[in-house]
Amino acid sequence: MRALVFETFGGPLTVREVPAPDPAPGGVVVRVGASGICRSDWHAWQGHDPDVVVPHVPGHELAGTVTAVGRDVRRWRVGDRVTVPFVNACGACAQCAAGDPQVCPHQTQPGFTHWGSLAEFVALDAADVNLVALPDELGLATAAALGCRFATAFRAVVQIARVQAGEWVAVHGCGGVGLSAVQIAAAAGARVVAVDVAEGALALARQFGAEHTVAGGGDGVADRVTELTGGGAHVSLDALGAAATCENSVRSLRPRGRHVQVGLLPPAQGRPAVPMERVIALELQVLGSHGMAAHAYPELLGLIAAGRLRPQELVTRELGLDEAGAALADVGRTPGIAVVTSF
Incomplete structure (x- = not known):
């Protein structure tokens, strides 16, 4: 698959071919339809996050279509349109049981603990806990902005x-x-x-x-x-x-x-x-405040459907993957949210 990769912290951001992921038993692989470029991705590139190991593919705000499903997944099928919070919880710890998966001590985060969504495909863990179904009328570029910044x-x-x-x-x-x-x-x-x-x-x-x-x-x-x-x-x-x-x-x-x-x-x-x-x-x-759990998305999606919230207005640029490196390096210099929609 094509992906944005950096080999050293603060070093060149290049698009190249890398191996595509396989799903974990409880996870899925998603074909990325849109991926936001966020200041958190800039922190990962700069080496501010101890979870990031180079070479690395950044990206954690995403929306797309399920293309592969692990053997233990029950709720999701190939072809489902989904997004996901940037915190992927384990679903089995005390915090998850209490309804607070956003502070799960065993969490994974695409673009930080493993390769992320500035690529054609991304692997997501504990899919039955973390994935959020997208309404047909919600565009993928808008949905990608929900995974971190808007949510x-x-x-x-x-x-x-x-x-x-x-x-x-x-x-x-x-x-x-x-x-x-x-x-x-x-x-x-x-x-x-x-x-x-x-x-x-x-x-x-x-x-x-x-x-x-x-x-x-x-x-x-x-x-x-x-x-x-x-x-x-x-x-x-x-x-x-x-x-x-x-x-x-x-x-x-x-x-x-x-x-x-x-x-x-x-x-x-x-x-x-x-x-x-x-x-x-x-x-x-x-x-x-650390993100938002998947189970809290229905309230947000309902307000968007009703027109009371308009996250689409914050997406000011849609880019190709080849433009993503420059946009990540310059994050914060252009107002609004930049989303990669062409891979």
């Missing part, structure tokens, strides 16, 4: 932060996750302040429902958010994953506000100075 933002806003209508929500970082969070929070009736260093990203944030936008990258971001929200946000999300955005998010909150950490914070890039004295004095909540 991650949905869980962070709706299920972790429990955003309520009328609350102020600050979103720090308006990449794919952040723009998704802006749209989802606005659809929930929240008032949104979006923060980013790029005017193009802020323009999209306004298009997707942000009431105010703030230029990031300098001092005074938290003060500006506090001013615009009349005392601080009820909910603030670090959707980028950087020391500065994490700290700004916590400092943007009003008393008893909720900070949600969504963007990855690889230790190799430095640890944030979280102002814990402020957390104590204002009784702030500091929450983590």
Whole structure:
């Protein structure tokens, strides 16, 4: 199969022929119809994830068609149109039994623990637990954006932060996750302040429902958010994953506000100075959010079918696999979500 491969961390990203995968007994192989290019893929390429072993094929946001089924799989057949969360749970541990497969200690992740979806085919584990059936009317490019960025933002806003209508929500970082969070929070009736260093990203944030936008990258971001929200946000999300955005998010909150950490914070890039004295004095909540389980997708898919959420509007570029390497290397420089749809 054709795949995007890197042999060294931070090294060349090239498309070449590699062996196609076979399904595990409980897994499937999917012919990839669409695969997003995400900042997490950039972290894998940079060597920030200890699970990644070179040579490696990145890619974890995917949608496609089942082409091979392991002998123990019961729920899926060749020809099924599917997507999958980026966390593939084991389905047998205490966390999975409790309904929390997104924190499964035995999880696998395509594009991290094994070769990913920036290829013609990808292997997925524990298919009966992890696969999500796609409605016929949902395009594969849109469905691919759900596997990480949109579904991650949905869980962070709706299920972790429990955003309520009328609350102020600050979103720090308006990449794919952040723009998704802006749209989802606005659809929930929240008032949104979006923060980013790029005017193009802020323009999209306004298009997707942000009431105010703030230029990031300098001092005074938290003060500006506090001013615009009349005392601080009820909910603030670090959707980028950087020391500065994490700290700004916590400092943007009003008393008893909720900070949600969504963007990855690889230790190799430095640890944030979280102002814990402020957390104590204002009784702030500091929450983590890690993807979304397959069993939670029906609510999201229902809102998309009803037109209340529009993830298709966030897909701003469809690319061929030969363009994927350059897009991954430049991730974050062009607003919106890039999806590979030609392999």
